[in-house]
Amino acid sequence: MKKIFSRPRSMTDKPMHFCPGCTHGVIQRLIAEVIDDLGIQEDTIAIGPVGCAVFCYDYWDVDFQQASHGRAPAVATGVKRVHPDKVVFSLQGDGDIAAIGTTEIIHAAARGEKITCLFVNNSIYGMTGGQMAPTTVVGQKSTTTPRGRDRDLAGYPVKMTEMLSVLDGVVYAARVSVHNPANVLKAKKAIKKAFEVQLRGEGFSLVEILSTCPTNWGLSPLDAVRWLEKNMVPYFKLGEYKVPEEKKHEEIAVAEVAG
Amino acid sequence: MGKVLMKGNEAVAEAAVLSGCKYFFGYPITPQNEIPEYMSKRLPEVGGTFLQAESEISAINMVFGAAGSGARVMTSSSGPGISLKQEGISYLAGAELPCVIVNMVRGGPGLGNIGPAQSDYFQATKGGGHGDYRVIVYGPASVQELVDLTMDAFELADTYRNPVMILGDGILGQMMEPVEFSFPENSSPAPKPWSTSGARGRKRNLVTSLYIVPEELEKHCLKLKAKYDDVAAREKKHESYFADDADIILAAYGTTARICKAVVDQAREEGIRAGLIRPVSLWPFPDAPYNTAADHAAAFLAVEMSNGQMVEDVRLAVNGKKPVHFFGRTGGIVPAKAEIIAEVKKILGGGRQ
Amino acid sequence: MLEELIIAGFGGQGVMSMGQLLTYAGMLENKHVAWIPSYGPEMRGGTANCAVTVSDREISSPVVTEPSSVIIMNQPSLEKFEKTLKPGGLLIINSSLVAAKPNRNDLRVIEISCNELANEKFGNTKVANIVILGAYIEMTKVVSLESILESLKKVLPERRHNLIPLNRQALELGAELAGEFKVREYQ
Numbered sequence: 001m002k003k004i005f006s007r008p009r010s011m012t013d014k015p016m017h018f019c020p021g022c023t024h025g026v027i028q029r030l031i032a033e034v035i036d037d038l039g040i041q042e043d044t045i046a047i048g049p050v051g052c053a054v055f056c057y058d059y060w061d062v063d064f065q066q067a068s069h070g071r072a073p074a075v076a077t078g079v080k081r082v083h084p085d086k087v088v089f090s091l092q093g094d095g096d097i098a099a100i101g102t103t104e105i106i107h108a109a110a111r112g113e114k115i116t117c118l119f120v121n122n123s124i125y126g127m128t129g130g131q132m133a134p135t136t137v138v139g140q141k142s143t144t145t146p147r148g149r150d151r152d153l154a155g156y157p158v159k160m161t162e163m164l165s166v167l168d169g170v171v172y173a174a175r176v177s178v179h180n181p182a183n184v185l186k187a188k189k190a191i192k193k194a195f196e197v198q199l200r201g202e203g204f205s206l207v208e209i210l211s212t213c214p215t216n217w218g219l220s221p222l223d224a225v226r227w228l229e230k231n232m233v234p235y236f237k238l239g240e241y242k243v244p245e246e247k248k249h250e251e252i253a254v255a256e257v258a259g
Numbered sequence: 260m261g262k263v264l265m266k267g268n269e270a271v272a273e274a275a276v277l278s279g280c281k282y283f284f285g286y287p288i289t290p291q292n293e294i295p296e297y298m299s300k301r302l303p304e305v306g307g308t309f310l311q312a313e314s315e316i317s318a319i320n321m322v323f324g325a326a327g328s329g330a331r332v333m334t335s336s337s338g339p340g341i342s343l344k345q346e347g348i349s350y351l352a353g354a355e356l357p358c359v360i361v362n363m364v365r366g367g368p369g370l371g372n373i374g375p376a377q378s379d380y381f382q383a384t385k386g387g388g389h390g391d392y393r394v395i396v397y398g399p400a401s402v403q404e405l406v407d408l409t410m411d412a413f414e415l416a417d418t419y420r421n422p423v424m425i426l427g428d429g430i431l432g433q434m435m436e437p438v439e440f441s442f443p444e445n446s447s448p449a450p451k452p453w454s455t456s457g458a459r460g461r462k463r464n465l466v467t468s469l470y471i472v473p474e475e476l477e478k479h480c481l482k483l484k485a486k487y488d489d490v491a492a493r494e495k496k497h498e499s500y501f502a503d504d505a506d507i508i509l510a511a512y513g514t515t516a517r518i519c520k521a522v523v524d525q526a527r528e529e530g531i532r533a534g535l536i537r538p539v540s541l542w543p544f545p546d547a548p549y550n551t552a553a554d555h556a557a558a559f560l561a562v563e564m565s566n567g568q569m570v571e572d573v574r575l576a577v578n579g580k581k582p583v584h585f586f587g588r589t590g591g592i593v594p595a596k597a598e599i600i601a602e603v604k605k606i607l608g609g610g611r612q
Numbered sequence: 613m614l615e616e617l618i619i620a621g622f623g624g625q626g627v628m629s630m631g632q633l634l635t636y637a638g639m640l641e642n643k644h645v646a647w648i649p650s651y652g653p654e655m656r657g658g659t660a661n662c663a664v665t666v667s668d669r670e671i672s673s674p675v676v677t678e679p680s681s682v683i684i685m686n687q688p689s690l691e692k693f694e695k696t697l698k699p700g701g702l703l704i705i706n707s708s709l710v711a712a713k714p715n716r717n718d719l720r721v722i723e724i725s726c727n728e729l730a731n732e733k734f735g736n737t738k739v740a741n742i743v744i745l746g747a748y749i750e751m752t753k754v755v756s757l758e759s760i761l762e763s764l765k766k767v768l769p770e771r772r773h774n775l776i777p778l779n780r781q782a783l784e785l786g787a788e789l790a791g792e793f794k795v796r797e798y799q
Contacts, residue, residue: 063457
């Protein structure tokens with residue numbers, strides 16, 4: 001029988017700890033697929049966060065460093081400076097990258113560190129049990145916003161990709177989602193582009209990936225993907241916010257020819 | 260190379276470079292700025308990297324990444340900045356990563372001031388961060404010793420896979436003395452097969468301080484304890500100065516120990532049998548020489564630029580055999596020879612503890 | 613021999629570099645030396661001072677609290693450091709900028725108007741500190757003038773070596789004035 005589907009080579013066979021219906025596992029797999037596609041498993045050093053992705057070292061079969069909460073971009077900087085010829089990426093959640101670790105991500109991006117940061121935004125603190133995240137949308141309930149996020153009390157969600165895309169050190173910045181198959185495919189494309197930017201040594205790359213948290217949102221997996229589409233996508237608009245310069249020129253050229 | 264006249268801060272930096280340190284991550288704070296400044300000039304000359312981080316927190320985490328990648332790496336700071344690094348130091352110790360951290364201590368607590376102080380002793384030697392860990396701490400007392408101990412620090416860090424701290428003070432960092440750089444025997448460090456460098460032709464490496472299963476974390480902590488016991492058994496260092504026949508033993512480290520040497524000199528001229536036992540390693544603390552000296556000395560006097568921190572280790576070492584007195588100046592003030600001598604006379608004259 | 617010197621003045625008067633030159637010269641003569649600056653906010657426009665220790669023996673404490681000599685380059689420093697001198701200590705005062713007289717009578721006091729002298733003789737007040745350093749060395753003989761010039765060669769970048777003859781003249785002028793003072797003192 002011909003094998004047409006299998007676990008990516010750079011993925012271990014360890015069962016994932018994610019809750020049923022959580023799309024985090026999809027993201028972990030996409031990253032492994034990209035590592036396989038680019039043939040970089042033996043040249044990759046991954047940096048893990050604190051949060052729901054804290055056990056990701058169990059799932060990827062690559063060299064790995066476990067960072068403290070929010071500091072993955074600084075750890076990645078240290079790794080990349082020692083091994084400039086290796087592929088170094090971090091996986092971070094919303095609390096990690098958009099609250100406690102904002103300093104680290106902004107300055108790694110501003111320096112144009114030749115690393116890739118993959119940011120899983122599920123608009124809630126999953127690991128600690130559903131508290132408000134910096135990306136919790138206005139009105140969204142959490143265990144620390146029991147009446148819904150109040151803009152007067154807690155302000156507004158942080159739009160990381162928009163913020164970071166204005167920095168000169170950032171070469172690629174995109175926001176994608178994994179709430180349906182079409183978007184899963186787009187997400188993989190964006191992750192691949194981000195790694196390619198690093199492989200070409202062009203600078204910092206970021207992909208923000210919208211993801212579900214059925215457990216802490218208190219929804220069924222199916223309702224969770226619908227909730228994401230209805231409540232997160234309108235606020236966290238999908239798309240490429242920054243692409244490499246020459247690519248931009250290419251697109252303009254194409255547009256001109258087409259026009 | 261011959262003798263050169265150098266500031267303590269610059270001497271530490273040069274010693275690090277000669278020890279094969281290729282990476283430095285730091286954030287400016289007085290009174291240690293000559294270290295990053297020197298490194299920014301010097302490291303590119305040896306193919307290394309100096310990077311000014313956005314904060315001390317980022318700097319120590321860059322150190323984590325570089326140490327985990329197998330490089331010899333250093334950071335330096337002072338008081339408030341070292342406080343910010345504590346979380347990272349705990350992670351480094353937990354993940355068993357070798358690195359060298361320099362603290363040119365300034366007056367605290369809080370923002371304090373930029374005068375010299377020794378008030379970070381507890382933080383340095385008792386674990387300033389969370390969890391069951393130890394950092395090897397050296398307390399140099401001259402620019403030459405800053406050089407020699409920095410070189411030793413890199414060796415020790417690699418040998419034990421543990422952070423090593425150089426605990427100086429504002430004076431040591433700013434002071435100029437002649438120094439000689441003897442090339443360390445092992446300036447190209449041994450390979451680190453546990454580090455992350457890309458899993459080519461081997462099983463992947465994992466650098467972590469996370470052990471989610473309690474039994475596994477306990478096992479890890481017991482392994483750390485065995486390592487710390489080993490360090491304690493092998494790496495205690497001290498200097499005795501006229502301690503063998505002394506009636507009163509001064510205990511002091513760093514700049515304060517230099518002043519206490521002058522106190523011993525003058526006391527001896529005046530016919531007072533004073534001596535000094537100077538801890539060179541602050542953790543592990545050299546307890547045996549104090550305990551032995553307690554058999555003949557009538558009293559001890561710990562002198563510090565603090566409200567009394569190292570004195571607790573002296574008391575543990577003396578173990579109740581003889582009274583251990585304390586004299587300290589704090590807030591960036593350096594104790595004067597005359598006031599220490601007055602204290603010595605007061606104690607020998609039957610003064611209160 | 614244990615010489616403990618404090619040099620004090622304004623930032624920008626060359627107080628630190630005087631001390632460093634002396635320290636360097638001591639090292640060249642294989643003596644034990646140490647130099648400690650006061651640093652911090654004081655460095656920026658306020659008073660600046662440094663301590664130099666030169667000794668035949670290993671230096672116990674490089675921290676100088678009871679100096680054997682003090683060089684005073686400005687008025688506020690006189691108030692601060694005169695009282696710290698050992699009895700019989702040497703007090704050298706830059707009388708160009710210090711109008712006050714010392715209070716103690718158990719000191720050797722020499723006043724040198726080094727700013728005016730530097731200006732009159734060399735048209736360059738930048739060597740005022742070198743004139744006074746020359747006087748100090750003649751008084752204490754802690755190192756030789758030649759060692760100071762040798763240190764200058766090491767400390768100054770090559771392109772500034774043309775300044776060495778001027779510095780030699782400044783040192784010698786200071787030494788000469790101190791020599792005359794010693795004669796008067798002897799009489």
